[in-house]
Amino acid sequence: MFAAHFDRFGPPEVLGVGPFPEPHAGPGEVRVRVRAAGVSPVDLSLRAGTSPSAGRLALPHVPGVDAAGVVDEVGPEVTGAAVGDEVFGAVDVARLGGASAQFAVLRFWAAKPAAMPWEEAGAAGTSIETATRALDLLDAREGTTLLIDGAAGGVGSVAVQLAVARGLRVIGTGRPESGEFIARLGAVPVTYGEGLPARVRALGAGRVERALDLAGAGGLRELVGITGSAASVVTIADFTGPELGVRLSLGDLGGQPHGRHGLAVAAALFEQGRFRLPLQKVFPLAEAAQAHAFAAHEPRRGKVALTVSAPPGDHREQAPGAPV
Template sequence: MLAVHFNRFGPPDVLAVGTLPEPHAGPGQVRIRVRAAGVSPVDLALRAGRSPSSGRLALPHIPGVDAAGVIDELGTGVAGHAVGDQVFGAVEVARLGGASAEFAVLAYWAAKPPSMSWPEAGAAGTSVETATRALDVLGVREGTTLLIDGAAGGVGSVTVQLAVARGARVIGTGRRESAAFLTGLGAIPVGYGPGLPERVRTLGVERVDLALDVAGAGSLPELVSITGTPASVLTLADFTGPELGVRVSVGELGGEPDGRHGLALAATLSGEGRFRVPVREAFPMSWAAAAHEAAALGPRHGKIALTADW
């Protein structure tokens, strides 16, 4: 099969397109002919050799953990889906990639709704799964006031919408140029960076029940101050959290995920016009290096996607 891959760690130009062996669906899995795949921060870190997991990779490595396409092979034990179904989802966490190729094996997935474009669907999987688990861990429900630090990015923008769908009031931090974008997602925008407690007070919000840190920009002490307790804060990106008593994603969200419920809900909300996967830009697979370069640039309003061009 044709696949984006790299044989050595380095900048985006180490990415190439070539022929590699096809994967096959194992028990409880499906293989898809890929129509689109997402580009995530983990892909950039693994490719550059900056991730602690880079040393686990067997080269050549195919990047990408999110994908959407048409089922062409069913693993044993798979029910409710058939060859030819259009789906979106993610690969096994342990594989650390495999999506940016002609074929990919999904560990969890849901039916792609007609309302969701291929680039949206291809970029959705792990963002929806991570957002759903984070909201579950925090206990976000109707009437909750939730502050999301880093709300304009790929995970943040998805989390805003899923929290709003639960009936929560969401305050989202972002750069000044992100205010209209955040408002369109259903969040109350507030400026990003130091001095957050003062800016939140100017919104006239009586209380903030919970806070989620997606940005990893050192805001945890301020988020604890805003919510009143470390137990009300969860971070997905700042591993100094335990020093403050803040929960960290590795402990709370660890293990092999099963995001089918979250993906199915996102698909339903998309069909109702209440959810979208913000895609900043889509590139052909053969332009993967340019896509990785774009993914490293800000401001990050949503995701970067790759679409099949072979």
């Protein structure tokens, strides 16, 4: 098959696209012929070697944790999936990648709505899982006001929509230029950064009962002050959270409850016209290095995706025009 991969840590330029051994579905997994894959922050930090998990990688490594495609191999112990199904989801977290390729193995997945663009489906998996997991932890009931710090990013833009669908009133922080984007998602926009409590009060939204930190920008103390309790705040990005009594939620994509349930909910909302995966930019797989560079330097406003098109003739050779 062809795949994006790197054999050393470094800048985006270490990524090439060329032949790579095919993966195969294990117990509880399906393999898909990938139509689109996402580019996530974890992919960037692993490639750069700055992630604490980078030492676990066996090089060369194929990045990518999210993918959508057509099932072509079903592993043992799998029910409810068959060859030919169109699905979207994510890899097993232990693999730390593998989705930016012609074939990828998914650990959790759901049926892709027929009308959902492949690019949206391919970039959605971990954002939906993360947002669902965090919202479940917050246990915010209908009518609750939730503040999402980092509402314009890949996870934030999903979390806003899922929270609104649960009947929550949402306030979302972001850069000033992201205000209109955040409002379109369904949240009341407010500029992030120092002085946030005063800006939130100025909105006149009343009591804020819950807060979700997706930015990891050191604002947890302010979020605790806004909600009045560390127990009312969850972070996915600030590892100092437990020191303040704030719950830190880390992904476990091998654990299916949040992943599969969240994907199914998002798919149903899409079909109701109540959910879209905002895409900031889409690149072909042959431009994986450019996609990583863009995702690293542009302000986040939705997700970055890669499209994977099969070459003519032998589909297990490299993509046309792809650097080796």
